[in-house]
Amino acid sequence: MTDIKQLILREQQAGFCDFSITDDLLLRVEASALGVFRLRIGSESKLDDSKLNVRALARKSLLLARQEITSEFEVNTENKGWRLSHGSTSLLINTQPFSLQFYQDDQVVLSTVSPSALLLDDKQWCLNLALTSNETVYGLGRVSDTLNRRGQEIQSDSQDYLPLSWSAKGWGVFVQSLHKVSHSIGLKKHPNQYGITVEDDVLDVFFYIAPPAEILNQFSATIGRPGQPPLRAMGLWLDQQENQTISEFMSTVEQWEKAGLTVDTLNFAAPSMFSFQSDKLVMDWDEGRVGDVRQFIADYAKGKKHVCVPSFPGIPVDTALFQDLEDRAWLLLDDKGKAYQVATPKGKVGVLDLTYKDAYQYWESRHQQLLEGTDIAVSIAQTIYIPDNVSARQGEEKAFLRQLYSAWLEQSLFEGQAFHKTPSEAFVRRQALSLNSVRSTGLYLQDTIESYTDLENLLQRHLSTQMSGVIAQSHVLNLQATEARLYLRALALSIFSAGFSFVADEAYWPTQFDEKTQQTVKTLLALRYRLIPYVLGIIEDATRTGLPVQRAMALAYPQDTYAHQYHQQFLFGPALLVAPILDSQDSKCIYLPEGDAWWDLNTGVRYEGGQVLEYHCDTSAIPVFGREGHMLCLGPDLKGLEEFNTARVLDEVWLFGMPIHNPVVMRNKIRVMQMQGSSYIKGFEGLRILPSEGLEVKRRGAEVRISRER
Structure with missing residues (x-):
């Protein structure tokens, strides 16, 4: 060189x-x-x-x-x-x-x-x-x-x-x-x-x-800025399991709700819900899985529940269509010039070459037609790994093809959902990262949680992904309900994430625990619903600024090098510092970054920044601190997103010291103005206001004045 x-x-x-x-x-x-x-x-x-x-x-x-x-x-x-x-x-x-x-x-x-x-x-x-x-x-x-x-x-x-x-x-x-x-x-x-x-x-x-x-x-x-995820994708998900029929899946949904729990999105498992005809290039709903297509769409795609369905660009081997597309070079090819084959739960398939414009346009436009008039989310049925000996129609191969293919696949599914929507909203659920990951929400983790070490790793995988330019990532609560303490610690961490799903298997449900533990689970889930306006506000901001939902200390406080050592705590949006306990203890050393004061959400106590706390917290809560000058806007108590009223998004406001910053909340219309030592706020009509110690609240028509007690 x-x-x-x-x-x-x-x-x-x-x-x-x-x-x-x-x-x-x-x-x-x-x-x-x-x-x-x-x-x-x-x-x-x-x-x-x-x-x-x-x-x-x-x-x-x-x-x-x-x-x-x-x-x-x-x-x-x-x-x-x-x-x-x-x-x-x-x-x-x-x-x-x-x-x-x-x-x-x-x-x-x-x-x-x-x-x-x-x-x-x-x-x-x-x-x-x-x-x-x-x-x-x-x-x-x-x-x-x-x-x-x-x-x-x-x-x-x-x-x-x-x-x-x-x-x-x-x-x-x-x-x-x-x-x-x-x-x-x-x-x-x-x-x-x-x-x-x-x-x-x-x-x-x-x-x-x-x-x-x-x-x-x-x-x-x-x-490219990420698109906004649809509201209905931001609730609680329940994941269908492999080999579980739709009727069996719906039976678990009924059992879940009879236990007093809520599910907003039904996430259907692989294989793909769409199938190709054996002798012609026609893709439609797979009647073998969904039965009567019109009834399925009426019951699920346009029903009260939000749904996420898997899709996969696979053409079944041993069909006339496979042979036809292989001859037309519409499939990825191996080093012998034959169609590259991938194993799926329904047998081997050839992979549609989405780097070829005709194949891409067909794939995208067919999804637009199938999803039109619905708010269905789409998942990639399985991750596609392309070996070095596989090439595309124009000769792309190896790392180049791997990165290009995953980006086109994600982009096609995003456009398939967002085509008829203004503004563009879509949710492409997938595990693997790609060069397109920054531009669309839907990344998730499938990590099995069997120990506190697994829980620590889960948090690090969340923070590292979001430090790399991805605004949000969800996960599956993939742990069996055998140890209540671990389960509650995992759930508490999940509450302060972009999103999470439960497994449609009773062995993974909180109903396996005693009544006290189940009540704690319901309390945490109720808090999650109240946080949804704040979470959506963070994501709306992220689509404009690139700042993620969960912000590691090095990202949130780059000048406070001491804070960087505390890699198991993070800012959840701009207003909350979350320090989850990720071991079997009831205590944790927490560093409160300097330059800000912090209000303990559990006790209401104010702490100056720049100090380490030995914090005690049992499994009924999680250490969370409000950042002074900010506020937390909470929604009403909900039993599910089907009760969400866009005309009344908020119910209550928690103040962390004298408010200085406009609050983060979906469709934010609340503005803060300072004058002569007081804060004047518009947009609090009809809301309960919980001031922190030392503040006085006075309402004047549509305006609220916050001042210090005299």
Whole structure:
């Protein structure tokens, strides 16, 4: 591999600069947005978007929502290089030797390793970034242990991978490529180096110079903002089990509700609820599973219950349609040119090649037709893993095909649901991460919980995914009802998550426990329903800002490095600090971040930030603290989302000290204004207000005045 020997400024425009590296090799630096530097290196023809073919343009639009340049550079010559500035950020490009230094104000926040900053050959690029001795790196997907990725080697060729990494120091990196990318972060061989290897003919990297919250915001804008999930998908789910018929499943639903519990979404298990005819390209509801289709849609798809149905782009083997589509090259192919076959619960199938536009358009449009007039959610019946010896119609293969295929599959199912809806609402339930995961809700975890270690891992997998740019992730309460303490701790954690589902098997139900435990379960579930306006408010904000539902301490408090050690607590939205107890004890050490005061929701006691509490809490509750200056808006008591009244979303407000910030709540119309030491709030008509100690509440028509007691 060779490094860059020379760099010549060839063209300078307001939003980009082109530098010649060799006669054919070009470095382009773009002011993608304020604080966002996009670096692309490749041949001039590869960097010219006007020369891309239709397929390449389609892939580009799939992977990047913001392709235009939205900012401008001020360019100055400096020593043996150039400084490109916009706003308070700048990039210093040095030559002899080549290096990059990114600045926030006058401070270097990220730089390359000298002299081997960037190495290249015909097959791959190696970008080497410098790390300080105590610097932590986050993101890059889902993990079960430490959130800090330092000391790890991460491959993009993984179902747990996402392409964003960042540091609390104030930088983020997004490598935009469908080809294989390797991240070597502070390994023993190079402990203070972050090496990125890209097996692509073009190096395309976005650098975000900003605090972590703004990094996620800009990354979300780059990739594409997530769509809003439908309200009916945000309640309690019950998951049908394998080999459980629909009648057996509905029988468990009746038993569940007779026990005084509620289910809002019926989640049907694999295999797919849609089937292809054996001799022609026609896909419809599988009558073998649903029976009378009209009755099924009337009873479920348009009934009181919300439903989620599985779909899968599989064509059964040994059918005339399979042979026809294999001949037409509409299926993924193995290394012998035959259709790649996947085992499913209903036998082997060929996989529809969704990278081919005709196959994709048919698949998407058929879902639009089948789902029209319903609010059905869709799940991917099973994760598709594509081996190295499998290729698509146009020759895509290996890591490139794996990433491309999963993105197109998720996108097609999202568009199939959202096509007739304004604004676009859809829920694509799936386990594997993809480059499309940032843009649609529905990710979930199926982890089995048999111990407190499993519970700790579940939380880490939630936080690591959301630190990587995904706004929300749900999970299955996949634990048998044998140990009440573990069950209640798992449920308490679930209450303060984006969502969760129960298993349609009595062995997993709280009805296996004594009356006291069952009552605690019902109390926690009642709290979850009251929190739904707040949860939906967080998600609505997340669709605009990229900030996730559950925010690890390093993301919420990047400057408070002591807080980063407390990786088993998180902010739930902006107002609540949640510190779940994840062991067999009734106590926990909790760190209250400095810079804020905190109000204990269980006792009403106020604590100054910057201290550690030895907190005691039995299984009837969970340690939760309200952030001073914020408030928590709760909905009324509900027995299920079918009772949800959009005309009366809220019922009660809890104040955490003097309110300063507008509350987070779905369809937020509540505004806070400060004047002469008091807060004036509009939008509290008819709501109960629970002030914290030391506050006085006075109503004046439609306005509420909050002031300190005299």
